[in-house]
Every structure is written in C-alpha cells, then in structure tokens.
Amino acid sequence: MLYLTEPEELSSLWPDEPSYRADQIRKWLYQSPVLEPADMTNLPGDLRDGLDLWPFAIETEQVADSGRTVKWLMRAPDGASIEAVLMGYPRRTTLCISSQAGCAMACTFCATGQFGFERHLQAGEIVAQVAYAAAYLARNGLGTSPPRVTNVVFMGMGEPLANYANVKTAIDRFTGLMGMSARSITVSTVGVAPAIRKLAEEPWRVSLAVSLHAADDELRTSLVPLNKRYPLEDVIGATEYFVQRTGRRASIEWTLIAGTNDTLEQADKLAAIARRLRAHINVIALNPTPLTSDQPPSRAATTAFLSRLTGAGANVTLRDTRGQDIDAACGQLRARSLTIGT
Ligand code: SF4
Incomplete structure (x- = not known):
C-alpha cells in the first residue's frame, strides 16, 4: 500500500537499492x-x-452514460468503503472523490448521511483515488474526453473540511507531486464556516463550492443539521471572506427536492445570496436514494425554479445527474450495495 507511505519516506523502504530507485x-x-x-x-x-500499490481493493466498477461515467466502490482492508466517480466531458475529465468513509453531517436527503460516520480517510487514501483514476485513464481512456484527470472535486462521500489536515496534505500532493493546478480542484463543503476561513489562508487557490440547499435557517436546519452550529449568515460570511482573500469565485450547490426547496420563495432568497456572493449556482435534481422518501422535482417545478433565478439576475446551471443508472450520487453505490447486498 505504497500510497500510504509519505512520499519523502519512500527511500527508507529499500535501503539496499540505489538512491535513484x-x-x-x-x-x-x-x-x-x-x-x-x-x-x-x-x-x-x-x-x-x-x-x-493500492490501499483499497476495487469492489465494484460500473460504467454508465455510454462509457462516459465510471464509478468505483473501493474497500480498505479495515472494511471502510470509498467511492470515486469519473465523468468525461468534451474538454475535461472530472473525478469526484471521497474524503471520509461515511459522513457525520447527516444531511437528510443524502445516502451517505443516513449511514453515519465510519472514519476519516488518510491523505494517501484520498490521493490514491486520483492516482487510480489516472492509471485507469492511461490504460483505457474515456471515450473522446481527455485521457487524464483534469479536474478533481471533493463531492463524494464525506465533508472534506471536517477532515481538514488530510485533505490539506492531499491537495499539497495534487498541486506539488502530481502537478495539478489548484484551480482545477474544487473543495465542496456543506458549510463548516471556520474551516472555509482557514482554507482561504492556504497558499494554493482551490475552487470552493458551498452546498446551501436552503436559503433560510429554518429550512436549512431541517435539511442540513450542521446549520444549527453554523447558521447561514456564518457560512455566507466565511464564503465572502474566502472570495475576498483568494480572488476566486465560489459556487453555490443546490440539490433540488420536490416540495421542499423548489419553491419560488426559496429561489428569490437564493438569488439574493448569490448576488451578494457573486456566486454561480449549480442546481442538481435529487438522485432519489433507497433510504429516504425525498423525490426529485418535476420538470415543470425545475423550470420554474431556474427561470425565477435567472429572472432575478443569478447565473445558474442545471447539472446533469450523471450515472443515475449506477447510483452515482454521493454515497449511493454504497447505499445500494448495503441494501440489496450486491
Ligand atoms: S450531503 Fe455531503 S455533508 Fe451532507 S451527509 Fe451527504 S456527504 Fe455528508
């Protein structure tokens, strides 16, 4: 499991080999x-x-979207599961990685949140997900997409800012040893406000995605329990600080759930927050999980929500729900394998 060895300590593993080994x-x-x-x-x-080499075994590998999406469920020797999803686009190949096995944040609509927290991933386990995808691409390619990992997003299992030290070390390795640009790395958080401020102080300038999912405290607390600890104003204030300090833009992530946060009232409040932060909004329809009754919105509700946002001057993208046939939303492969034992 060489990826778990500190890169600078590799030479001590082969004392009898020449130093260049x-x-x-x-x-x-x-x-x-x-x-x-x-x-x-x-x-x-x-x-x-x-x-x-690898600190995990590949338990399942699933290919979807005509070969443009590959999802892995990886299993560490202690049984912890790690998910990573590779998504090919015309000009980029994005890998969605996990920072924790499970998650303690308990967001109500999220499969990972339903299972609770297993453990933090070590820096080497985070880096190995990117290395594995890079090795897979070098051997197999991904249709007409670039055959290398051009973008990394921390949007798999776990809250990356709750595993700050290991995520920081992993980003150090991505930007140092692996030669990735910090801009191509997105840290996605559900709103650990003090850690967003800390991230703003790092030497590298990664992209920040803040998962709001609700635009007032009452609704947000019902979906994202962390909101009790760091209410919206704390999260928005920390994001403003990040933008100001780094000169990077932040994006707002919004999982649209039928009858919950797809109202025009929420759209108006969200547009106001986005204007204040000058943030782009990424809306994604809920990928329903076997474990909650939450449903994705209707096409009409989605269109009305998006129109209201754009009418209020917000920049919005409706993201495609990649890999729906392979349960590619956060935590869902694991949810399915635990539920039906595949
Ligand atoms: S949505 Fe993200 S932060 Fe919330 S429970 Fe799921 S993995 Fe954790």
Missing part, C-alpha cells in the same frame, strides 16, 4: 500512475513483484 517509484506513483506494479517498466522484476 525511490525517485523512480515516486514518479510512477504520482506522475505516471499505473494500475499494476508490473507496468513500472524501469524497475527490476523482483522489486516490482514485491510492490503493493
């Missing part, structure tokens, strides 16, 4: 990842044979 292995791990040690062609065969 650890550099060769580091390059394979972080610059040109491969699925199997056998593909590390410049290493001696006996050394390759003894290498163990």
Whole structure:
C-alpha cells in the first residue's frame, strides 16, 4: 500500500537499492500512475513483484452514460468503503472523490448521511483515488474526453473540511507531486464556516463550492443539521471572506427536492445570496436514494425554479445527474450495495 507511505519516506523502504530507485517509484506513483506494479517498466522484476500499490481493493466498477461515467466502490482492508466517480466531458475529465468513509453531517436527503460516520480517510487514501483514476485513464481512456484527470472535486462521500489536515496534505500532493493546478480542484463543503476561513489562508487557490440547499435557517436546519452550529449568515460570511482573500469565485450547490426547496420563495432568497456572493449556482435534481422518501422535482417545478433565478439576475446551471443508472450520487453505490447486498 505504497500510497500510504509519505512520499519523502519512500527511500527508507529499500535501503539496499540505489538512491535513484525511490525517485523512480515516486514518479510512477504520482506522475505516471499505473494500475499494476508490473507496468513500472524501469524497475527490476523482483522489486516490482514485491510492490503493493493500492490501499483499497476495487469492489465494484460500473460504467454508465455510454462509457462516459465510471464509478468505483473501493474497500480498505479495515472494511471502510470509498467511492470515486469519473465523468468525461468534451474538454475535461472530472473525478469526484471521497474524503471520509461515511459522513457525520447527516444531511437528510443524502445516502451517505443516513449511514453515519465510519472514519476519516488518510491523505494517501484520498490521493490514491486520483492516482487510480489516472492509471485507469492511461490504460483505457474515456471515450473522446481527455485521457487524464483534469479536474478533481471533493463531492463524494464525506465533508472534506471536517477532515481538514488530510485533505490539506492531499491537495499539497495534487498541486506539488502530481502537478495539478489548484484551480482545477474544487473543495465542496456543506458549510463548516471556520474551516472555509482557514482554507482561504492556504497558499494554493482551490475552487470552493458551498452546498446551501436552503436559503433560510429554518429550512436549512431541517435539511442540513450542521446549520444549527453554523447558521447561514456564518457560512455566507466565511464564503465572502474566502472570495475576498483568494480572488476566486465560489459556487453555490443546490440539490433540488420536490416540495421542499423548489419553491419560488426559496429561489428569490437564493438569488439574493448569490448576488451578494457573486456566486454561480449549480442546481442538481435529487438522485432519489433507497433510504429516504425525498423525490426529485418535476420538470415543470425545475423550470420554474431556474427561470425565477435567472429572472432575478443569478447565473445558474442545471447539472446533469450523471450515472443515475449506477447510483452515482454521493454515497449511493454504497447505499445500494448495503441494501440489496450486491
Ligand atoms: S450531503 Fe455531503 S455533508 Fe451532507 S451527509 Fe451527504 S456527504 Fe455528508
């Protein structure tokens, strides 16, 4: 499980090898990842044979959207599950990664939230998701999309800002060893206000996505229990600080749920927040899970909600629900495998 070793400590693993050996292995791990040690062609065969790369086994791999979406359910040796989803677009290939196994935030509409918290992922487990996807792309490609991970979004299982130290180390490795641009990395949070402020102080300028889902405290507390601790005004204030300090724009994420947050009143309040933050709004229809009765909105309700936002001067994108046939929303593959035992 070499991805769990600190990159600078790799050389101590092979004291009898020449000093350049650890550099060769580091390059394979972080610059040109491969699925199997056998593909590390410049290493001696006996050394390759003894290498163990991944800190997880691939429990399921599902392909959807005519080959443009691949979802993995990965299993760590202690049983913790990790989900990652690769999505191909014409000019980018985005990997959605997990920062925790499970999640303690208990958002009512989210499959991961229903299962509660298992544990934080180590930095190496977070980095290994990106390395695995990069190795998969190098071998298989993804249709006509770029055959490399161009964007990383922390929108899989877990609240990344609740696992700050490991997420920070992972981003250090993405932007350092792996040569990714910080702009192509999006940290998505449900509103851990003090950690948003901390993120603004980091040397790299990642993108920030704030999942609001409701535009007043009463509704938001009913959907996102963390709102009791960090009410909307705290989250908005921290986001304003992030934007001001980093010069980056923030986006607002909004999972649209029938009869709950798809009203015109919510749209008006959301538009006002977006104007204040000069934030783009990404709306995504709920991907229903087997564990709650929440449903996605009708087409008419979605259209009315979006029109109200654009009429109020907000910038909005309706995101496609990628991989619906493979349960590709946050935590859903795991939910399905636990529910029906696949
Ligand atoms: S929506 Fe995100 S923060 Fe909320 S429970 Fe699910 S994984 Fe956790």
